[in-house]
Amino acid sequence: MKKTVAIILCISMMLSLCVSGAAGFNAPKLSQAEWDKLYSSLSDENTLPMLNVGAKAGEVSLCWHADADKADAKVRISEKYSMANAKTFTGEKAEAETEDQVVCRVDITGLEENTTYYYQWYTENGWSEKCEYETKSFGDHKAMVIGDIQIGGQTEDSTVQSMNGYTWNNVLAEALEKNPDISYLVSPGDNTSTGKTADEWQTLLMPPAVRNIPMALAIGNHDKKGMMYNYYTNMPNEFFGEYFEGLDRDFWFRYGDVLYLVFDACSASAADHMAMAKEAVEKNSDAKWRIGVMHQALFGPSVCAFSAETQILLNAVFTPIFDTYDVDLVLTGHSHMQGRSHFMYESMTIGKAESGKTYTDPLGTVYLNTNAICDQNSFEEYEFLNLPYVAYSFGKNDITTYTTLDFKGDTMEIKTMRGDNSELLDSLTIKKTDDNDHNDDSIFKKLHRVLYKVVEFLGWVYLEGDKITVAIRGGHF
Numbered sequence: 466m467k468k469t470v471a472i473i474l475c476i477s478m479m480l481s482l483c484v485s486g487a488a489g490f491n492a493p494k495l496s497q498a499e500w501d502k503l504y505s506s507l508s509d510e511n512t513l514p515m516l517n518v519g520a521k522a523g524e525v526s527l528c529w530h531a532d533a534d535k536a537d538a539k540v541r542i543s544e545k546y547s548m549a550n551a552k553t554f555t556g557e558k559a560e561a562e563t564e565d566q567v568v569c570r571v572d573i574t575g576l577e578e579n580t581t582y583y584y585q586w587y588t589e590n591g592w593s594e595k596c597e598y599e600t601k602s603f604g605d606h607k608a609m610v611i612g613d614i615q616i617g618g619q620t621e622d623s624t625v626q627s628m629n630g631y632t633w634n635n636v637l638a639e640a641l642e643k644n645p646d647i648s649y650l651v652s653p654g655d656n657t658s659t660g661k662t663a664d665e666w667q668t669l670l671m672p673p674a675v676r677n678i679p680m681a682l683a684i685g686n687h688d689k690k691g692m693m694y695n696y697y698t699n700m701p702n703e704f705f706g707e708y709f710e711g712l713d714r715d716f717w718f719r720y721g722d723v724l725y726l727v728f729d730a731c732s733a734s735a736a737d738h739m740a741m742a743k744e745a746v747e748k749n750s751d752a753k754w755r756i757g758v759m760h761q762a763l764f765g766p767s768v769c770a771f772s773a774e775t776q777i778l779l780n781a782v783f784t785p786i787f788d789t790y791d792v793d794l795v796l797t798g799h800s801h802m803q804g805r806s807h808f809m810y811e812s813m814t815i816g817k818a819e820s821g822k823t824y825t826d827p828l829g830t831v832y833l834n835t836n837a838i839c840d841q842n843s844f845e846e847y848e849f850l851n852l853p854y855v856a857y858s859f860g861k862n863d864i865t866t867y868t869t870l871d872f873k874g875d876t877m878e879i880k881t882m883r884g885d886n887s888e889l890l891d892s893l894t895i896k897k898t899d900d901n902d903h904n905d906d907s908i909f910k911k912l913h914r915v916l917y918k919v920v921e922f923l924g925w926v927y928l929e930g931d932k933i934t935v936a937i938r939g940g941h942f
């Protein structure tokens with residue numbers, strides 16, 4: 466009897482997690498008391514699913530933990546709430562961080578654009594509650610960027626985890642209410658604090674909206690302190706390279722006319738990063754836009770940009786990749802400070818990118834750095850560093866922000882808003898005419914590739930040294 470009541474309570478609690486509102490998002494802003502209730506009702510769970518972006522528009526995947534004895538890696542999806550004519554997708558079970566559970570991963574393909582779907586995943590109690598996923602347009606579309614969600618902040622204190630979860634939920638709610646046309650979310654990493662506990666991932670997955678919006682999460686240095694990222698995500702086209710080890714991995718995905726190259730910037734394996742970019746670009750040479758994603762901030766608006774790691778290692782490994790492949794925009798985080806660069810090429814400013822303006826067929830790459838979710842209530846105001854490459858700097862890291870990328874026809878509009886009230890902070894529009902061909906192979910690009918062989922070798926030397934450092938330190942920095 467007790468078990469039946471517990472199951473009914475559990476199901477009714479989960480129901481509240483999935484029923485969506487207008488535009489397919491169940492993204493309520495919650496009061497502190499409402500969040501506390503949700504948090505305490507779910508904090509003992511370790512079964513919340515992650516909705517991941519797929520390899521292309523019309524594809525997503527689900528990844529969740531289930532009891533090892535009762536798990537079945539299957540998801541069913543229907544256009545009807547009754548689940549009539551549901552299509553069932555099966556996937557794979559893999560080992561989890563503990564023996565009691567397994568990780569189920571299921572890819573869902575063949576979805577139609579602008580369609581409302583209901584889906585369920587298989588739990589130890591049978592089919593889960595029904596969640597809604599509304600696809601948007603597969604051509605022109607809007608993406609959202611939120612960085613350093615970093616559940617747990619700089620600590621292992623669960624009180625801080627809950628506080629970060631509350632902020633995360635309410636920024637998502639604000640952003641999705643004001644932008645109901647968002648198709649997916651990209652994060653340039655540090656999704657968790659220690660990278661070592663299931664709790665951090667469960668808190669990250671608690672906001673109800675997470676069930677309605679596919680996410681692409683890069684690996685940050687905090688995630689890399691442990692291995693949990695490996696058990697809670699299922700990113701598309703994962704690239705494990707020749708020299709990558711452990712958690713190291715890049716991935717890429719395509720949505721409409723946009724190709725995303727997502728790097729694990731904690732690995733210095735230049736050869737693998739370049740190989741991933743080459744593979745992705747060659748398979749998507751027709752994509753109009755190329756967006757790089759990595760955690761550590763290149764050309765960020767704060768002193769972090771002057772660390773030896775950024776100035777020497779990351780600059781040497783990554784900027785040649787972005788220059789070689791004419792990447793339009795690079796999304797970063799790590800320094801927890803919102804800012805954006807001018808157009809950069811070979812680590813130099815080659816064109817202004819003033820806020821509010823439109824540029825047609827510009828040369829070079831814009832680097833956009835995000836504020837953090839985890840820094841609220843830790844007010845710090847950075848002095849504006851008059852760096853020559855910085856086009857915009859927000860300067861307040863305790864105020865959350867989010868960025869939207871609106872791809873419409875031949876333009877990409879980049880807008881950054883406050884996470885609490887959507888006040889516009891910065892915008893930039895890039896227009897590409899048909900004449901702008903980023904597949905040209907100039908002598909400079911050929912030279913880049915030759916010189917990059919030296920970086921690949923030095924990256925390999927660094928990698929071997931880093932293995933010893935990581936072993937001594939017991940994890941990444």
Ligand SMILES: [Fe+2]
Pocket residue numbers: 655685686687760798799800
């Ligand atoms: Fe970081």
